[in-house]
Amino acid sequence: MLDDLGIIPVKIDLPFRLNHVNCFLAEGSGGWTVIDTGLHNKKTAELWDEQLKGKRVTDIIITHYHPDHYGYAGGLQRKTGAQVSMSEIDARDGSASWEKGSIRNIQENYALCGIPYETAQQMIGNTQGFYKSITPYPEVNHYLQEGEKIPFGLFEYEVIFTPGHSDGLVTFYNKDKNVLLSTDHILPKITPNIAYWFHGDENPLASYLNSLKKVRKLNADFVIPSHGQPFYGANDRIDKIIQHHDARLEKTLDCIKNGATIFEACQGLFRRDLNIHETRFALGETLAHLEYLRYDKQCQREILSGKWWYFL
Numbered sequence: 001m002l003d004d005l006g007i008i009p010v011k012i013d014l015p016f017r018l019n020h021v022n023c024f025l026a027e028g029s030g031g032w033t034v035i036d037t038g039l040h041n042k043k044t045a046e047l048w049d050e051q052l053k054g055k056r057v058t059d060i061i062i063t064h065y066h067p068d069h070y071g072y073a074g075g076l077q078r079k080t081g082a083q084v085s086m087s088e089i090d091a092r093d094g095s096a097s098w099e100k101g102s103i104r105n106i107q108e109n110y111a112l113c114g115i116p117y118e119t120a121q122q123m124i125g126n127t128q129g130f131y132k133s134i135t136p137y138p139e140v141n142h143y144l145q146e147g148e149k150i151p152f153g154l155f156e157y158e159v160i161f162t163p164g165h166s167d168g169l170v171t172f173y174n175k176d177k178n179v180l181l182s183t184d185h186i187l188p189k190i191t192p193n194i195a196y197w198f199h200g201d202e203n204p205l206a207s208y209l210n211s212l213k214k215v216r217k218l219n220a221d222f223v224i225p226s227h228g229q230p231f232y233g234a235n236d237r238i239d240k241i242i243q244h245h246d247a248r249l250e251k252t253l254d255c256i257k258n259g260a261t262i263f264e265a266c267q268g269l270f271r272r273d274l275n276i277h278e279t280r281f282a283l284g285e286t287l288a289h290l291e292y293l294r295y296d297k298q299c300q301r302e303i304l305s306g307k308w309w310y311f312l
Helices: 042-051 073-080 088-094 100-112 117-128 204-216 234-255 262-269 276-295
Strands: 008-013 020-027 032-035 057-061 083-086 140-143 149-152 155-161 170-174 179-183 222-225 300-304 307-311
Touching (some): 008 042, 020 222, 032 149, 042 073, 057 073, 073 083, 083 088, 088 140, 100 117, 100 307, 117 276, 155 179, 204 234, 204 276, 234 276, 262 276, 262 307, 276 300, 276 307
Parallel strands (some): 057 083, 179 222
Antiparallel strands (some): 008 020, 020 032, 149 155, 155 170, 170 179, 300 307
């Protein structure tokens, strides 16, 4: 099916349990377009050098600012001179999230979360460690707009804003073939991480669930995700993801029935053998579920002894 669409998948290894990201390459009338780039490291750069040998790259499209998608955008742009396009929200977050001001904000908020000091320092170090993997920052030449049409391969795709996994995440839909490039919005085997990162959208889980309902109206047949294999039946997968979050919200309520800090709720929701990188994501996802419940008036939050405390 990808051949019929004129799309070449470029699988890039990642040093995480989620061990790869799917980037994409397609030829257009004036040159080649790349969607997402992987982390900026030697292995990624060499892979792209091989993939792009003899090709003129005119455009790099970034689906969202997370390092595994955005990291090598600036480096590849410098090599190719290509125009970089992404949403304005994620262009801003991409160039700010690993800077000193953001790190200071994380330090303050981890204390509010009730995270033990040593664990918090390790989590902050994990965040800071990505700086080399996402710099140099790209010069964003064009901000993607909702409903904008972009050519990619043999067909044209509509840009659809689907916030949740990031505030400015975009997906791409072709109506004629009923194909969705779902990026990190819908994945075939795992649920995308929906986390509150102490900036931007204050209720990302609500945004994500609304985005799922928005995409569900398309009833896309063939889905091309950024992690895992392409699959058929977007709506079946969407329904399962919604069911998953319903169950997680019920479990979150159970975790705070006697009152709990964010860190305590996180320990109730996730297994204890997570590494530091995974703990960061687990904490962010726990907070997203807690804030969803708070905005839905199913729980309350107070500051007690310098920590956020959630209770029914």
